[in-house]
Amino acid sequence: MAEITWLGHNCFRLRSREATIVADPYSKRLGYDFGRPRADIVTISRHGDSYGFIEAVKGEPKVILGPGEYEINEVFITGIGSYADMEKGKLRGKNTIYVFELEGMSICHLGTLGHPLTAEHLELMSRIDILMVPVGNQGTITVNQASEIISEIEPHIVIPMHYRVEGLDAELDDISKFSKEMGIQDISPQEKLTVKPSDLPEGTKVIVLDHRNSYK
Known part of the structure; x- marks a missing residue:
């Protein structure tokens, strides 16, 4: 059983029997505070306080920054190199996509990806x-x-992130454009996602998480 909580912006906490992971912790300068979650592992998709503010995480986590294959606390993580813009990093630099193998599932965090996926990316993200x-x-x-x-990867579950919510000091659109694009009529955010392989739906389902529960 894996538990996924959105902590706002790009940041998620992923819990499994083996470890707790925090992806892309950010600074309070973004406008709100998600507390100081404890983690065994921190992944950072891109340099900077908006995605790599390690000081926000309690404990002594192992920090992963960049492409490669990692095994920590029996958790397998693959970092896939990419860019944060359409100009091969000339505008915003590099980005790392992470794939986590947790509880018999593959969970992918695209980070601040700024371009379409290549054939090589899709091969590395085949399941x-x-x-x-x-x-x-x-x-x-x-x-x-x-x-x-989403159409290329065909995941069972899609969790949107990196969009404007109340209190966030960032120039982002809200979720309405994405929901319209995906044909979502009713957005009812849930506190967290607790899931195991047998729970995965047929086809692709969008699940919206509520960042306000990050304070709990």
Whole structure:
């Protein structure tokens, strides 16, 4: 059983029997505070306080920054190199996509991906069960590109991230453009996602998480 909680912006906490992971912790300068979650592992998709503020995490976590294959606490993590813009990093630098193998599932965090996936990326991401995708339409992929990536990967569950919510000091669109693109009529955020392989739906389902529960 894996538990996924959205802590706002690009940041998630993933819990399994083996470890707790925090992806892309950010600074309070973004406008709100998700507390100081404890973690065994921290992954950082891109340099900077908006995605790699390690000081926000309690404990002595192992920090992963960049492409490669990692095994920590019996958790397998693959970092896949990419860019945060359409100009091969000339505008915003590099980005790392992470794939976590947790509880018999493959969970992918796209980070601040700023371009369509290549054939090489798709080969490395051939079986993704849960996809965390930026949908704020600013500073990362566009909503149309996000939709295309979802179609290419065909995950069972999509969790949107990196969009404007109350209290966030960032120039992002809200989730409405993405929900329209995906044909979602009713957005009812849930506190967290607790899932095991047998729970995965047929086809692709979008699940919206509520960052306000990150304070709990």
